Amino acid sequence: MKRIITAAALASALIAAPAMADLGLAKKSGCLACHSVEKKIVGPAWKDVAVKYKGDTGARDAMIAKIKKGGKGNWTAVTGGVPMPPYSPRVSDANIEALTDFILGL
Ligand code: HEC
Numbered sequence: 001m002k003r004i005i006t007a008a009a010l011a012s013a014l015i016a017a018p019a020m021a022d023l024g025l026a027k028k029s030g031c032l033a034c035h036s037v038e039k040k041i042v043g044p045a046w047k048d049v050a051v052k053y054k055g056d057t058g059a060r061d062a063m064i065a066k067i068k069k070g071g072k073g074n075w076t077a078v079t080g081g082v083p084m085p086p087y088s089p090r091v092s093d094a095n096i097e098a099l100t101d102f103i104l105g106l
Contacts, residue, residue, distance in 0.1 A: 022102035029091045029099065034084075037106060042082055044075045050106040063100045067091070 026032055034042035052074075053059035070086035072079070087096060 022098060025095060026099060026102070029087065029095065031099065040078055042079065043084060044078045046103045047106050048078075049103055053104060060100055060104060063104070064096055067096045067100065068093075 023032075023037070026035070035044070035046055037046045039045050040048070049063075053063070066074075066084060068086060068088035070084050072081060072083035091099075
């Protein structure tokens with residue numbers, strides 16, 4: 001029951017204020033140790049990620065897979081080859097999808 005209420009609260013928060021809701025989720029998930037929206041930290045700036053994949057219909061699935069399993073190779077010029085760590089199962093599939101949509105929507 002508590003999960004359902006949390007999910008409903010999250011869904012309404014997403015509709016009301018997507019950026020706020022998902023930056024909170026990103027923080028809670030540990031992403032902000034290496035990412036920010038505006039600038040490169042260890043990983044690429046999420047605004048740059050959104051620009052890179054704009055109009056790329058396969059990007060959403062590839063990004064979900066990357067966040068779940070980790071990996072490297074798409075941002076070597078920016079990161080020097082540092083890998084992105086895997087986040088599944090410590091971040092739920094639903095939250096990984098929400099983070100992906102948030103990043104692609106920037
Ligand atoms: C330890 C540092 C670190 C953390 C923590 C981290 N990332 Fe990353 N992330 C990276 C690096 C490095 C890359 C570049 C990988 C590459 O070259 O393909 C990356 C790449 C990405 C990309 C682009 C993927 C692509 O293939 O173009 C996305 C999206 C992303 N991260 C989202 C997240 C999310 C969401 C979280 C939290 C759940 C997170 N990252 C946590 C380091 C990190």
